[in-house]
Amino acid sequence: MPGPRVRIAPSPTGYFHVGTARTALFNWLYARQHAGSFILRIEDTDRARNVAEHTEGIQRSLRWLGLDWDEGPWFQSERTDLYADAVAKLVSADAVYACDCTPEQVAARARQRGGPPGYDGHCRDRRLEPGPGRILRFRVPDGGVTAFYDLVRGEVSSPNGAIEDFGVRKSNGEPLFILANAVDDADMAISHVIRGEDHVPNTPKYLLLWDALGYGEHPSFAHLPLLLSESRQKLSKRRDKVAVEDYRDEGYLPEALRNYLALLGWSPGRDREILTLDEMVAEFRLEDVKSAGAIFDERKMQSVNAEYLRALDPSLFVDRAQSWLRARWEPVGPLVQERARTLGEVFSMVDFLFLSHPTIDAEDWARGVRRQPAFAAILDAAAEAYTDVDWHAEALKSATAAAGERAGVPQLAKAQAPVRLAVTGRSVGPPLFESLQQLGRQRTIERIRAGRRRLDPATPKGPQPGA
């Protein structure tokens, strides 16, 4: 008697997101509760947008959160034969047709109609031969309604007339999300599709495809409420700070993050909030998940984390803090080792990695500013250069050298000084580029900007003399 089969299907196009983590958690809870299988599938069909580093990040984040998977990771990029077979089936059933309209043409016609954007079915009856340069589109029925039952939302339906002829295979032959997604769910015998609410509009298309491919009984669906930013918009990788690993680096405990995430859209009831994983597994009910979006509130998450921290056995707390501290400076350890005369000196060499704002040594700073007329120009150039450089020591070195040249200071030794002062607060310390690599892009650039502001004549605070 096999249990349910669920999956988390992230795409490696960005850092692993707290929203994805919440979806993964709910899938995982469901699988564990029903002795089912939790499957990891990497949706990397869009080769142009994939970043290998993110594939690693997905797995690291999942493991860190304790969400172990039973199968996978499967990579869609390695399953292209499956999609090709499905496409062949769709073609021979005349469920899809080839279309050679460019996106520009589609948009232009939509503008001309003055109607809504979207594809107008232009090539529906042109009977073009499928092939390179031609996208394959699904022939959506003109009439009728596609409906499904959602474990969270109840009955959901939409008229087929509102669904345009969506693409299933790109003109370069790559499968599109909706196709790969449905084919894989069928192939992997997924019984419950538990995913974000943003996929609700995809579900009718998925079902149309599913039926056209003759896959039989539909999986069950549960669309989870979206995690929102403070502005009530869907949490976005671009706008918001959302990477799970950022929170790890800030010192959140995985069990605390997990607990907080569980509370978004679900509640164990009876006024309880802190609960163990076992309790969650025992009590979680998809049917009890709310359907309204939830704002991701970092302050609340902090208080949950604080509660977990306090509950730790003191010696365990020291251990946990220790390993966090250690992870922060360990990468520059060997570099510090060469320079420290006593262990006591280690601290002042790495303190900048821990402080939210570096302690600026007033004398070093004043001397640095005095000696380098292009101080400000170098900081500006560096901040700009660091914005989209590969965040590795070697690349940072070239970027800094280039920034120096742009500021009229071709010697790296001189060009690095203002950056070092702004970022570490001192004129001496471990090698700069490895230090920056460890500090991270965001904090580095923030500090350079702060250094830049420090250079500007102080803005008068109190009443102006004589005013």
Add this chain to the structure above:
RNA sequence: GGCCCCAUCGUCUAGUGGCCUAGGACAUCACCCUCUCAAGGUGGAGGCACGGGUUCGAAUCCCGUUGGGGCUGCCA
């Protein structure tokens, strides 16, 4: 614009027709404790979006309005 979804304190939520004078947590304010800060304790302020129904009775059911969100890609 079209389609879809949603609606309890600022935020996360409890609530599934009478137990609701709507409970808890975060945040916030006051006080207590206290060498500081936390933690803890006590108390305060703060919400059922609005309008119609249904019902003896509605935060809970129905309809509408308003508001918010998602989707509308040869992204996933």
